[in-house]
Amino acid sequence: xxxxxxxxGSRTRAxxxxxxxxxxxxxxxxxxxxxxxELAFSAVHREMENLERLGLVLEERRGRExxxxxxxxxPVARELRRVFICVRVRK
Numbered sequence: 001x002x003x004x005x006x007x008x009g010s011r012t013r014a015x016x017x018x019x020x021x022x023x024x025x026x027x028x029x030x031x032x033x034x035x036x037x038e039l040a041f042s043a044v045h046r047e048m049e050n051l052e053r054l055g056l057v058l059e060e061r062r063g064r065e066x067x068x069x070x071x072x073x074x075p076v077a078r079e080l081r082r083v084f085i086c087v088r089v090r091k
Contacts, residue, residue: 012043013051020057021081024070027060033068056080 015037020028030048034041048068051057056077060067071077 010047012039013047015039016044016047016051017056017080018084020068020070021084024072024077024081027067027069029065029067 016033016039019033019037020026030044031041033039033048034044037044048057048059052059052068054076055074056071057068058071060069070081
């Protein structure tokens with residue numbers, strides 16, 4: 001994962017992308033991601049906002065809760081997923 005951190009400039013961003021690309025059909029609640037990945041909620045929130053602006057993830061509101069998932073319609077997201085899968089397979 002260290003290489004991915006350097007590539008993406010952020011441990012949080014790399015960890016979030018790795019998690020999201022593991023199961024691209026799943027939606028995740030921000031606090032769930034924060035807890036599971038042992039990352040500060042504020043960092044997860046900030047990075048998910050950035051990824052949404054980039055078109056890599058989509059937000060879905062369910063009441064007051066915000067869920068995020070991979071934007072499977074994004075060609076960039078599809079290619080990035082391949083990168084993460086290759087890195088994981090090579091380990």
